[in-house]
Amino acid sequence: xxxxxxxxxxxFILPFVQLYGLYVVLHGHxxxxxxxxxxxxxxxxxxxxxxxxNLAAGSKKLSHDVSSILESSGALIFAGMGLLSILLGGNxxxxxxxxxxxxxPGNLFSSGSIAIITFGVGIKVASTMITLFYSLIEEEGxxxxxx
Amino acid sequence: xxxxxxxxxxAVIMVVLVATVIEMPTIGDPAxxxxxxxxxxxxxxxxxxxxxxxxxxxxITDYRAFDTLGEATVxxxxxxxxxxxxxxx
Numbered sequence: 001x002x003x004x005x006x007x008x009x010x011x012f013i014l015p016f017v018q019l020y021g022l023y024v025v026l027h028g029h030x031x032x033x034x035x036x037x038x039x040x041x042x043x044x045x046x047x048x049x050x051x052x053x054n055l056a057a058g059s060k061k062l063s064h065d066v067s068s069i070l071e072s073s074g075a076l077i078f079a080g081m082g083l084l085s086i087l088l089g090g091n092x093x094x095x096x097x098x099x100x101x102x103x104x105p106g107n108l109f110s111s112g113s114i115a116i117i118t119f120g121v122g123i124k125v126a127s128t129m130i131t132l133f134y135s136l137i138e139e140e141g142x143x144x145x146x147x
Numbered sequence: 148x149x150x151x152x153x154x155x156x157x158a159v160i161m162v163v164l165v166a167t168v169i170e171m172p173t174i175g176d177p178a179x180x181x182x183x184x185x186x187x188x189x190x191x192x193x194x195x196x197x198x199x200x201x202x203x204x205x206x207i208t209d210y211r212a213f214d215t216l217g218e219a220t221v222x223x224x225x226x227x228x229x230x231x232x233x234x235x236x
Contacts, residue, residue, distance in 0.1 A: 029199035102198035111199040
């Protein structure tokens, strides 16, 4: 849509929306939220950008290849943490039983593999929403421009 | 005729579901069958065993992390199926 007010206002509020989504993802082990809801907020911010401006500007901000790489790396972070627990001597996806340091509760860098798994799930859900939106909105003329 | 058959099956399903919901125990009842040692262990020992203040985050990413891995795989496979279908056009 081409509205001036929508573009002006969304250009103002988009950094705050993304900051809030990042806060929800990173503080998943301290406050309510976690990976799934924070990833949905971040994905919704990119969808808002692509809606208020046009799709070409949105694809320039976060191209198809980058979002595919982000999606795969989110899943790889999750599985990689599980394999790291095996390398450290415990079971698959073990936290304290494998020797990962837990830290003091209440800090940002605490609780071992929980924060890393939450972060991986967050970027995975965000890139899932962005990829779905771009694939469903693209017209026939745009789908050959990104290769 | 077909509509009558559909309505009959829907009525049967509704009777079964309502009968099940009536038999369910009230939420928060101390004599509940689900108040055994598993949620007690989660609530009491999760802070010291995982170090996370959010009990739900420690359940879904530490105690039951394998189920969350399965759900992340479902998300990934759904996106891969959609992308492979739309790239073909």
